Amino acid sequence: MASFEIHGGKKLKGEVIPQGAKNEALQILCGVLLTPEKVTIANLPDIIDVNKLINLLQAMGVKIEKVEKGTYIFQAKDVNLDYLKTEDFKERASGLRGSVMIIGPLLARFGKAFMPKPGGDKIGRRRLDTHFEGLIKLGANFNFDSKEHFYTVEAKKLEGIYIHMDEASVTGTANIVMAAALAKGKTTIYNAACEPYLQQLCTMLNNMGAKITGVGSNLLHIEGVKELKGCYHRILPDMIEIGSFIGLAAMTQSEITIKDVGYEHLGIIPQVFKRLGIQLERRGDDIFVPAQESYEIDTFIDGSILTVSDAPWPGFTPDLLSIILVVATQAKGSVLVHQKMFESRLFFVDKLIDMGAQIILCDPHRATVIGMDRKTNLRGIQMTSPDIRAGVSLLIAALSAEGKSVIHNIEQIDRGYQDIDIRLNNLGADIRRV
Structure with a gap:
């Protein structure tokens, strides 16, 4: 030590x-899972939590190319969903709080997502109810294995709906926004988080072809699209x-x-x-x-x-x-x-x-x-x-x-x-x- x-x-x-902003980077990195096309991210901080998430994405099958210090190209064309059931995935994902935000993108694009109970700072209770309640309203089926501390969400299709969040969770909002971006129809999220990190995520998604309005407020409207494209994004x-x-x-x-x-x-x-x-x-x-x-x-x-x-x-x-x-x-x-x-x-x-x-x-x-x-x-x-x-x-x-x-x-x-x-x-x- x-x-x-x-x-x-x-x-x-x-x-x-x-x-570059750590809390923004963790959201943006999870967002690359929404498209099979290349996403270039600049100003990524060289810190443990960000590097852990980059390594996790690589283990999931995301192709990663380092352009220069702080700038990477990600392509989630061949994501290995079977890897999400391995002990290696459980170990990597449970050691990083930000890994919880892979759930929304995986559910939206592949119809299922798995996640062990994530780690992070010991600063008090950090419940995940808001994440899963929002995804359930979009049409997902949820299961929690209390013995293995393992979450599973699955959905044949996601459909837009009105969601009034019980707390303005930043990572919860990020998960729901990313899932809703590829859902059918319109999703409205009230009491959404509106931190600059979340605004940046919405900006990136819109640059990828999403239709999100109300960015910067606590009332977001998302018109679902069939697919998202690649883009360039610079972190604040x-x-x-x-x-x-x-x-x-x-x-x-x-x-x-x-x-x-x-x-x-x-x-x-x-x-x-x-x-x-x-x-x-x-x-x-x-x-x-x-x-x-x-x-x-x-x-x-x-x-x-x-x-x-x-x-x-x-x-x-x-x-x-x-x-x-x-x-x-x-x-x-x-x-x-x-x-x-x-x-x-x-x-x-x-x-x-x-x-x-x-x-x-x-x-x-x-x-x-x-x-x-x-x-x-x-x-x-x-x-x-x-x-x-x-x-x-x-x-x-x-x-x-x-x-x-x-x-x-x-x-x-x-x-x-x-x-x-x-x-x-x-x-x-x-x-x-x-």
Whole structure:
């Protein structure tokens, strides 16, 4: 098991280019199964989760050609459905949360799909009911083998219908949209997720010949077509990584320019960081974060303590709440961080408390951070990364802390962040992979 050894307290400076969006890449890669023609995808991040899904597609019979770093051509002309019943498939697919999105495309194109219970971060319950309930409404028969933890969906034909989703699940919406794209007739999805990742998936499908309207809203209309063609698609910059770099700059009093961020796709992310007192400036499609000695958390209009909470898009993404929590530890003022979606995502705060942060974990969903305004620096400790976002949050804390920190289980960080140690070292950080 690899670890990061970090010597903190160094101010960073320079430019950094965000990687392609991990959460978009996982959807787009599953979408290549909808057509036998070639699909070219650019700006794919070189991270564990994406590479695992690429390897899974290859094992399923998808022909893959690497054009250059980050750009691949996929052709799902000869998909081996028998492979989906093998132990190798079960092992590969169960180790990756994003693999669940192969169900919709396989069902739509081949009339059946199989899936073991997928893995992923241990951040709380992540139910799949929304996925399967939507597919059942489209005409699929569903079976779950509770002993083998294996899902099966089959359908002789899918027919469009009105679907009111019980939650605005991003991956659930993606699965239903991809299935509906090849269903007969019109499908309407209400309470659909409308994250930029989902918008990008719909854009790609439309470029392949799908007929999807309402993109960017929570009401999608899909006119089913008989077949989809190949296309070229470029993945957006990763907004979670962009937010992580903004937080890193503030915590380490660093001057950082984040290049080519796709600003119009960031929603309220810059606004939320500004409410923590962080200065940032849009320069074209770049974000410039100046070195700040201090930053002060805003309050609500009546003077009450600021609450930062997650919500379905266009609300604030839950993937950045861990970063907000860490950044608040050295701010002036206090903030209540409310993680609504996942009940285990705040359980890394004990490490921050050990580093000297003043945090009250109110319950599994809420933590109050009392900012120290740099009067006391965090101190380096040994810790273990529990999930992707908490891992990067701990890395940011370690880079701002006095002395040496060691973070174990950094495979969790590598799952979502490409060459993060190399890129931060280029800015002046002192991170060693051991």
